[in-house]
Amino acid sequence: MNAEQKLTPPAIGQIWPGQGGIYGGIRQYPEGLCHVIYAANDVPGRHAFGDYGVKVDAESRTDGRANTKALLANEGVHHAAIAAASYTADDHKDFYLPAVGELNQGWQYAPESFAKDxxxxxxxRSANHAFLLxxxxxxxxxxxxxxECFVRPVRRLPI
Structure with missing residues (x-):
């Protein structure tokens, strides 16, 4: 397979071979336009967000990678972020816990790929609350x- 074929995504909602999961479309990020790839499966089990009572600078509604980085850098334990960041598929180890906007894109364009939960x-949202969908x-x-709720890791690939 040549480089052009590897960067040609499938239809939204379909598995993107070699890219770690389900193609979720294109989003704008600080680094530019990127393809969004949702893990094909949830991380097993349900997970707490973690660190109840502690506010971390993880408030972006659009950049889950930046949020996850901030959560993991904090001294507390953020179970959902750890579960997402530990996920690997097709040798990709750059998964993270999606921001609420990234989850919303999954619901809009590939809802059949997620559990109805x-x-x-x-x-x-605050020291005691976080967004879910x-x-x-x-x-x-x-x-x-x-x-405790489900966790679906996501990764992105610059266009």
Whole structure:
């Protein structure tokens, strides 16, 4: 397979061979336009967001990679971010916990790829709450950080 074929994405919602999961479309990020790739599966089990009562600079609603980096750099334990960042697929180790906007894109364009349940985002609302999204009906909500929800890692690939 040549380089051009490797960078040609499949239809949104389809597995992108060799890229670690399901193609989710294109988004604008600080580094420019990127392809979004959702892990093909949830991290097993349910996970707490973690570090209840501690506010971390992880408030972006669009950049989950920056949020995850901030959460992992904090001295506390952020279970959902750790679970997402530990995920690997197709030898890719650059997964992270998606921001609420990245989750919303998954709900809009590839909802059949997710369980009809609550998923944590990396977007913290306060010291006690973070954003999550319900994949049955697209409801965005804030929830206490010690509650347990699903985690779906995501990665991005510059265009």
């Amino acid at each position: 609550w998923y944590w985002s990396s977007s913290q 319900h994949f049955e009906d697209g409801i965005q909500f804030i929830y206490v950080k010690h509650g």
